[in-house]
Structure formats: structure tokens, C-alpha cells
Amino acid sequence: MTTEQAEISRGRTFSGIWLIPLLALVLGIYLVAHTWLNEGPEIEISFMTADGLEQGKTKVKYRNVDMGVVEEVRLNDAFDGVIAKVKLDRQALPLLREDTRFWVVTARVGADNVSGLDTLLSGAYLQLTPGTGAKEARSFVGLEQPPETPTGAPGLRLQLTSDRASSVSTGDAVLFKGYKVGRVESMQFNPVDQHVHYEIFIDAPYHELVNSSVRFWDVSGVSISADASGFKVETGAMDTILFGGVTFGVPSGFYAGDAVAQNTEFKLHTSYEDILANPFRHGTYYVVSFDQSIKGLLPGAPVEFRGIQIGKVERIMLKEGLAVTKSLGEQGKGISFPILIYIEPGRMELPDSEDSIATMRESVEIGVTNGLRATMASGNLLTGSKYISIDFFEGAKAASLGSFMEYTTIPTIDSGLAQLDQKVNALLDNINALPLADTVASANTTIASLNQNLVSLQSILENQSTQQLPANLNETLQELRNAVENLSPGSQAGQVSIRACCR
């Protein structure tokens, strides 16, 4: 082994070992940059309560993918709700529009399903459904109830109104011929218009079954009716008996209408019979006022045009009539009762649409100048029920459409019945005034004298000369016959006399 003189080196001033901390630094910077670049938006969601929301634990999910976590839950400034501050992932950014919805998913036991059982163990989470709105948003109002239908699901959302709540409620099925095609999303009672408003959603592709001619009716529970043919029990599907449901269809005799837009309003009928009774959706109101007794005219009474029912009496506006009379300072003179009537153009075979209403109103306006008037007529003499008849009256006093509150009024003439009433009354009065007792007394004396006359007649007949009268009469007739035979055309005497006549 050769040994050489070694140089005692001080070493390089910069060692390659520094690459290691440099690498660590690069890694660290990468981590920071990665985190910073993936920094998602921070949003605020307000809720009524913090039920199920846990700071740092409650996740936000969309299609079961974690989108973020609730960072903070605190009371709002007014202490009447809570605000959940949520840190979302960057990928959630495009989902945050103004109509993005959030709600807490917990285990729920519904009428027809049980959902969210996994949350019993894992705890509740916030469900996100992306919005499609134009504007971005960072603060949201959370839904207290999960929506029945996810945002953007294909289908048709419709509004139903009903004047009573029946047993249809949120989550109930919407059926078509007994098959479930949608569901009731929400219901609320509007105290202003006194109607229950339902929001329903029909899933695609069944939304194509809905057109402007369809009617919706309640198929909840069991309907039992009894008539001459016996008892009839009608039910829908089993779950509609228990939980209620809505069905729809085109009533028989109607053609399928046009496609309807989202959020079109339909009336929810109480039964199919109700639809058959009121099959039209479009109608308009008029007011008719009568200066006479309206006894027998009840809400629901028919309004007829030349014998065809075109509508019904909606209501007798007594209160409004009084108020108007009072405001005009015409108290104490008797009021004319305004009667609100509802006329459906569909009953006159016009298309069931808004256009027909306009057409009809136009023809009413023209008709009034030609003597179109409303009168009250007796429908049933036994019950005394009345209806309103609209017809043309020759020689009616000129009148025009008026207005009462927000309604148009059709001029009226006193009904024939009222006139008839007066005449009959006068007649009865005259009859009452007749001296019936005197008449009967004189008649009695007349009959007595008649009797005497008959007795004297009897004595005349029983007289001898009267008895011989037929024999004398017979003799006379025989002689007359002989005389006539002599004058007959076949005899000589007859021919002579005819010739004498001809000259």
C-alpha cells in the first residue's frame, strides 16, 4: 500500500447536503400551495335550530361526496336562529348559486319510506343541491324540511289550490290511473284567500300526461255513496287510503289540451263527481242586481241563457250592497240586492280558455245594447227555487253594462214572475170581494121557484088534452106526408107544379 501525502482540505464551502432541506422546503411550499389553491369558499347557512349540526364534524355532501364541513355554529344576531359557517371544497364553487339549497339529513320515517338511517350512526349531515341561478351566493337559508324533489330533476312542478285541506299532505303520491307519477311537495294554507295551496311535482316522463284539459282530484280515503242502485264504495290505491293522494286525468268528453308551463295553477277538486259537476276551469264573474224579492235564489242556483245553463249564482252580496247603498246616501229606500254570478264559457261549447272569456264578455257587451237582460225566473214552483235567466227582451228600456265594485253588472228587468205574482194577487183579491153569500142565497130561491115550475109542468103533462096531443100530432104528420108525396118529381101533379115554377 502506497502512502501519499494527504492534503488537509477544509472541505467545500457548500455541501450537497443542503439539497435535502431545499427538497423539504419545496415539498412544504407545494403542500401550502396545494392547500391554498384548493381553499374552497366559506359560506353561511341559516337555520331555525342547530338540530344535528356539530361544529367541525357535520359534513356537507352532494351526491354523497364530501363537499365540506361545518366549522362553526352560532346564534344569529337576533337570537332567533342559528348560522352555520361552512368551509367548502373548491370543487363546490360552481354549485353555489342563489338557488342552491341546503338541508339537514337525519333519519326520517315518512309515510311511504324511511330515509337517512345511516345518519343514526354517523350523525346528521348537510345535503347540498346545486342551483342553476344566474348569480353566485355565499349565504343561504337552509331548508327545515328536505325538499321532496331534488333541484333540477326533470319533470313538471304545478300549483294546486283547494278550498279545504282534505287529507292530502306533503309527501303524498300523485297518481295517474293508479300509478304513482309524482308527489305533493308542500302544502300551505293562505289565510288571505282562504285556500290551501299545494305544490306538486310530476316526474319525467309522466309530466307529458299533464295538459291544459286535465283536472286534479283528491283520491284520499274511501268514498261511500248510496243511491237507488245500492251502496258504492270507491277507494284509490292502498296507500292513498292511509295517507291520501291526488290523481289527475282528462274528464270524459274533453279533448287533451295544450302542454302546460311550469308552476301552472290547477284546482284540486274534492272528487271526480265534483269535476263532472264543474268541469270547466275558466269562468268570469258578473253582478246582477234585483229590485225585488230574491226569495228562493240560493248560491249555486243555475244561471241560464235561453234555457242552457251557463253558470251559477256564486253569492248574494248583501253586505257589499248595503255598503254601497250607504255610501250613496240612499238609506231607507230599500236596496237592490247585488248577486254575484259565475259564468263559464265552456258551457256554451266555447273552448275552455281565457280567450273565450274575452269573446264572451265582448258578446255580452254588444248583446246588452240589443236587449240582453238578466231576470229572475222560477225554476221549481213546488220548492220555490229560482234561477237567473239571461235572454234578449224586445222593447227593454235602453241600458248598458255598469260596474259594482270590481265586477261588471248586467242590466236586469223585473222578472215575468214578479209581474205575474202581482196579477194573481189582484185576481184573488177580486175573487175575495165577490158577494158569494148573496149569490148563493138568490140561487137557492131560484132553485125553489124552479122546483114549483117543474111541479106545475108535471100537472100540465098529466092533463087529458096533453095526453091526446101525440095522436093529433101523428094524424097531422100523416096528412103532411100525403101532401109531400103528391109534390114528388115522379107524379103528375109534381111535374105540373115544377114546370109552373120554372116559368
Next chain:
Amino acid sequence: MTALTTAADRGMASCHVCYKLAPTTVHQCPRCGSTMHLRKSDSIQRTLALLVTACLLYIPANLYPIMYTDQLGSTEASTIMGGVILLIELGSAPIAAVIFIFSVMVPSGKLMAMFYLVWTVKRHSPLDPRQRSIMYRVTEFIGKWSMVDVFVVSILVALVHLGGLLVIRPGVAALSFAGVVIVTMIAAESFDSRLIWDNMEEKSSDN
């Protein structure tokens, strides 16, 4: 102290591999043939670089979760300090103390001790070299115990895999923490303890 003489003073260098003492004039070890160095080459610089690396790794090790517990669908991330605080809140102070000592105090203490040693060597500090060498020995000995934390996490990850019921996954911090421990151990290894005395000598000889 003055009686203290080093091999270097005598113009001798020790082989890194077989520890044969040879004159500094020879380039290779006469016995095993490996390259001779008077001291470990670039000791200070290497140690310093590795310490800086460890410091950098120490940041994510503490900020990021060391493990994720997926329990029945809900995931819980736990950091080192978070775990310690949780244990204290749960009343398990002794376990919290053990974790705190081995996972927080030891690694950070080690880093500080090493920095201090490098600093004193660089500054030719006159402080007691005996104390500093004790510090170095303790540091070197205790360093490997920090791996307890990493082992616990890796054993849990390997063992706890109960499908959807309970799954433990390692976090970023586990890797960086292991990095801190390994890098500091290498740093302690690359630090040439003889420099503690060398500098003393140089300084005293300077005087």
C-alpha cells in the same frame, strides 16, 4: 482541561470505518483502505442542513392530522396536539404526558439541542465541553424513542380495518413526523462530537 490532548494535536487521524489511528499525512487507511478524514467531512454543514429539513418537516407534522378515524361514516381527524388536549380533557393525564413528552417535547428538544451544539461549535464557545457531550449523547440516545408515535399510528392503521365500522387511516403528519425523527437521527449521527473539544482547543490555542 489543559491536560486534554486530542489525536489531531498529535497529527493523527482516526479511520471512520475501522478506527485505526494513522498519521494525518496518509490519504487512505493503512488497514482497511478507506479514505481518511481528520474529522467527519462537512459535519457542521450537514448537521445544520438536516436540522433545517427536520424543522421544515416539523411544521406539517404538527399542523396536519396524524391520523383519520372513520367511525361509522363520520371521519375524525386528529393532530398530535389535538390528541394530547383530548386525552387531558378525558382525564387521562398520564397518557397525555407520555404522548406529549415523546411526540412534542423530545423532537423539539432534540432539534433545539442540536442547533445549540452546532451553534456553540461554530462560535468556538468556551462552555463546558463535558456537559455539551452529555447533551449530545442524551440527544442521540433519546432520538429513536420519538418513533413511538409513528409506530403507534402504523400499528393502528394496520390493525384497525373493521370495514365500515372503524377504519384508521394515516395522515400527512405521520409521514412528516417520521421524517422529522429520521432526519434528526441522521443529523445527530453526522454531527462530529469531537468538534466540541476541537474548538475548545483551537480557541485555547488561539488565546
